[in-house]
Amino acid sequence: MSIAHIPPRTDLSSPSPFVCRAGRRAAAVLGAFLGAWLQLLGGAQAREDAPACPPETLGISRVLTVPAGVQVGTKSFPETLPLEDKEVVLTFDDGPWPGTTAAILDALKAQCVRATFFLIGENARARPALVKRQVAEGHTVAHHSMTHPEKTLAKLPFDSARAEIDQGMAADDAAAYGTTAGTPRIPFFRFPGFASTPPLLEDLKRRGISVFGADLWASDWNVMSPGQQLALVLGRLESAGRGIVLFHDTKAQTAAMIPAFLAALKERGYRVVHIVPSQAGAR
Ligand SMILES: [Zn+2]
Numbered sequence: 001m002s003i004a005h006i007p008p009r010t011d012l013s014s015p016s017p018f019v020c021r022a023g024r025r026a027a028a029v030l031g032a033f034l035g036a037w038l039q040l041l042g043g044a045q046a047r048e049d050a051p052a053c054p055p056e057t058l059g060i061s062r063v064l065t066v067p068a069g070v071q072v073g074t075k076s077f078p079e080t081l082p083l084e085d086k087e088v089v090l091t092f093d094d095g096p097w098p099g100t101t102a103a104i105l106d107a108l109k110a111q112c113v114r115a116t117f118f119l120i121g122e123n124a125r126a127r128p129a130l131v132k133r134q135v136a137e138g139h140t141v142a143h144h145s146m147t148h149p150e151k152t153l154a155k156l157p158f159d160s161a162r163a164e165i166d167q168g169m170a171a172d173d174a175a176a177y178g179t180t181a182g183t184p185r186i187p188f189f190r191f192p193g194f195a196s197t198p199p200l201l202e203d204l205k206r207r208g209i210s211v212f213g214a215d216l217w218a219s220d221w222n223v224m225s226p227g228q229q230l231a232l233v234l235g236r237l238e239s240a241g242r243g244i245v246l247f248h249d250t251k252a253q254t255a256a257m258i259p260a261f262l263a264a265l266k267e268r269g270y271r272v273v274h275i276v277p278s279q280a281g282a283r
Pocket residue numbers: 002003004005093094144148192193
């Protein structure tokens with residue numbers, strides 16, 4: 001299993017590709033995109049009640065409803081979630097994994113925090129009890145392909161890549177809920193290695209499945225001590241100020257540092273936002 005994530009775009013100072021492409025796109029396409037985005041901004045205003053948490057915990061500051069079919073995360077896309085300063089969304093990829101996923105769930109529970117897990121289908125199928133625990137504890141169970149192919153979905157034929165996506169979503173849902181409905185309960189997908197293609201992105205958008213990149217990450221695919229990883233991700237967060245943060249719940253160094261990371265978020269005044277799909281997307 002490959003769990004390397006190669007940043008496709010790291011120069012955040014470069015002009016937004018959206019600006020560049022906008023002039024070349026048909027007005028109808030642009031209008032549809034902006035319409036979806038305004039819907040997303042509207043979703044940000046329609047806040048649901050966050051779960052009640054003990055005051056000594058970090059907790060959840062708000063629940064953000066994400067409309068169907070958006071593509072967010074500035075490492076891969078022109079736009080990201082409409083987060084305010086010091087708001088973070090916590091995401092974990094590649095699990096569920098023995099030992100580390102449970103440790104991270106314990107740490108999140110201790111701080112009354114909810115996260116989003118992007119599962120590998122074959123891992124979900126192998127460890128359904130961990131997936132059911134994620135659902136039971138209020139986390140968002142999202143999708144990250146069936147086998148996380150080392151060559152990435154971008155290098156597969158379209159039909160094979162689409163099958164990887166669909167089989168993964170079905171395996172995740174079967175593990176989480178015991179059934180599959182043909183469409184994912186949580187229409188959230190993240191490409192392995194962030195390696196997407198325009199036809200796959202278009203296909204997911206047409207099907208109402210939102211695609212998540214990230215705004216920053218812990219680089220936890222590189223071996224380092226938990227302390228080094230904590231300093232690295234906190235430094236990146238201080239620079240970015242907000243964003244979708246990517247971790248891997250398959251990594252022991254990540255499981256070891258998450259309690260200190262959550263404590264640091266609280267100490268530094270960060271707020272955790274929990275993401276859920278819109279009713280239209282949740283089936
Ligand atoms: Zn991955």
